[in-house]
Amino acid sequence: MWLLIITSLIVIWVASLCKMFHISSSSSTKPDFLSRGGVSDRRNVLLVVAHPDDESMFFSPTISYLIARGHNLHILCLSVGNADGLGNIRKEELYKACEVLKVPHQQVKVLDHQELQDGFGKAWSHSLVSEIIEEEILTNGINAIITFDNYGVSGHCNHRDVHHAVRKLLHDTSRRDIEAWELVSTSILRKYSGPVDIWISTLSSSQSSGGSAYCILNEQPRRSFRAMSKHSSQWVCSSLIKSGRERWKLTGSAI
Numbered sequence: 441m442w443l444l445i446i447t448s449l450i451v452i453w454v455a456s457l458c459k460m461f462h463i464s465s466s467s468s469t470k471p472d473f474l475s476r477g478g479v480s481d482r483r484n485v486l487l488v489v490a491h492p493d494d495e496s497m498f499f500s501p502t503i504s505y506l507i508a509r510g511h512n513l514h515i516l517c518l519s520v521g522n523a524d525g526l527g528n529i530r531k532e533e534l535y536k537a538c539e540v541l542k543v544p545h546q547q548v549k550v551l552d553h554q555e556l557q558d559g560f561g562k563a564w565s566h567s568l569v570s571e572i573i574e575e576e577i578l579t580n581g582i583n584a585i586i587t588f589d590n591y592g593v594s595g596h597c598n599h600r601d602v603h604h605a606v607r608k609l610l611h612d613t614s615r616r617d618i619e620a621w622e623l624v625s626t627s628i629l630r631k632y633s634g635p636v637d638i639w640i641s642t643l644s645s646s647q648s649s650g651g652s653a654y655c656i657l658n659e660q661p662r663r664s665f666r667a668m669s670k671h672s673s674q675w676v677c678s679s680l681i682k683s684g685r686e687r688w689k690l691t692g693s694a695i
C-alpha cells in the first residue's frame with residue numbers, strides 16, 4: 441500500500457517537472473507577459489515592494505523574465521526593513537541582490553520614510569504610498585506596475601498596504617495608460633507543493649480572458665538563489681523556501 445502511494449507521488453512529481461520543461465520550451469498563442477506583440481515593445485516597469493528581500497524572495501522569476509526581454513525595470517522599495525534595527529545592512533543587501541538580478545543600481549530606490557517603517561501592526565497610509573508611487577511614475581515614464589495582491593503572499597500588512605495604495609492610485613487618477621499586475625498569493629498547501637502546483641497555475645492562467653493572467657516559470661533559478669543569498673541578515677527558515685514559478689493577474693483596469 442505504502443509502496444503504491446510513494447510510487448504515485450514520484451510519478452506525479454516527475455510528470456509535473458516534465459510539464460514545467462514543456463511549458464518553458466513550447467510556444468503559446470498568447471502574447472508574452474507585458475508584451476502587446478511588437479518586437480520593440482519594451483516597457484518601463486515599476487516593481488513596488490515593501491522591504492529589502494521582497495524582490496528576491498517573491499519576484500525574482502519575474503525580474504529575470506523582464507530583464508531577459510529587454511524591459512526597463514525600476515524597483516521601488518518603500519522601507520529599509522528596520523524592524524530589527526538592521527535597516528542600513530538590509531538596504532545594502534538589496535543593492536547587492538539587484539546587482540545579481542541585473543537591475544541597474546540607479547534604477548533601484550529604497551526609502552526610509554518616518555511614516556513607512558517596517559513592522560507588523562504598522563499601518564501605512566495608502567494616500568502617502570500612492571503619492572510616492574505616482575511621483576516615480578512621472579519621473580521615470582512608467583507604464584506598468586507590478587506588486588503584491590491583497591493578501592501580499594505572506595500576509596504581511598506592509599505588503600497589503602502597498603497593494604491597496606496601487607489600487608488607490610489607479611482608481612483616483614483614472615490612469616488608464618498604466619497596467620498594474622499583482623502577484624497571486626496561494627494557499628500554504630500550494631505554496632509548498634513544489635512543481636506539482638504547475639497544473640493548477642497553468643490551468644487557471646489559461647482560463648483567464650484576454651491575457652489577464654499569466655504563469656511565469658523561473659528561467660534563472662540559480663540567479664534567484666544567489667540574489668537571496670545576498671540577504672544574509674534575513675537567512676532564517678522562512679527565507680530559504682522559494683517558489684519556482686509566479687502567477688500574475690491584471691488588476692489595472694479591473695478596479
Ligand SMILES: [Zn+2]
Pocket residue numbers: 490491494596599
Ligand atoms: Zn516583505
